[in-house]
Amino acid sequence: MTPWLAIGAVALISFAFKAVGPAVLGDRELPPRARSVIALLAPALLAAFVVVNVVGAGWRDLDPTMVAGLAAVPALRLCRAPLPVAILGAVVVTALLRLVTG
Known part of the structure; x- marks a missing residue:
């Protein structure tokens, strides 16, 4: 709150x-x-x-997978990806890292 x-x-x-x-x-x-x-x-x-x-x-409450996902957004934006694509990329990075780390 x-x-x-x-x-x-x-x-x-x-x-x-x-x-x-x-x-x-x-x-x-x-x-x-x-x-x-x-x-x-x-x-x-x-x-x-x-x-x-x-x-x-x-x-x-630091979650390294979420931090990596958030770091993907500016990286993708630097590559000139549109904002929706960058956000989707962050979700994919976070999901893949959580899948790999179990």
């Missing part, structure tokens, strides 16, 4: 920033550096939530 509360809190904070930003800044635009940092916050937080859910608190 706690990760869902954190995700909800991040969504509310993000909404608040987006609502307050135009009121505070008016017609001025943020500098390009600030815009790039803000654009990267959501993916970084999502990645952190995924890592925490995969490895567990204190890395006690």
Whole structure:
């Protein structure tokens, strides 16, 4: 339940920033550096939530097969595979490793 509360809190904070930003800044635009940092916050937080859910608190629930499957996604994306193919590849890698390791 706690990760869902954190995700909800991040969504509310993000909404608040987006609502307050135009009121505070008016017609001025943020500098390009600030815009790039803000654009990267959501993916970084999502990645952190995924890592925490995969490895567990204190890395006690670490499942190497799932970590290998997750590592397959960026590898396939670097090979220019579409996102659905990369996700399917992660599932296949995880399933094969679990089959092999028993």
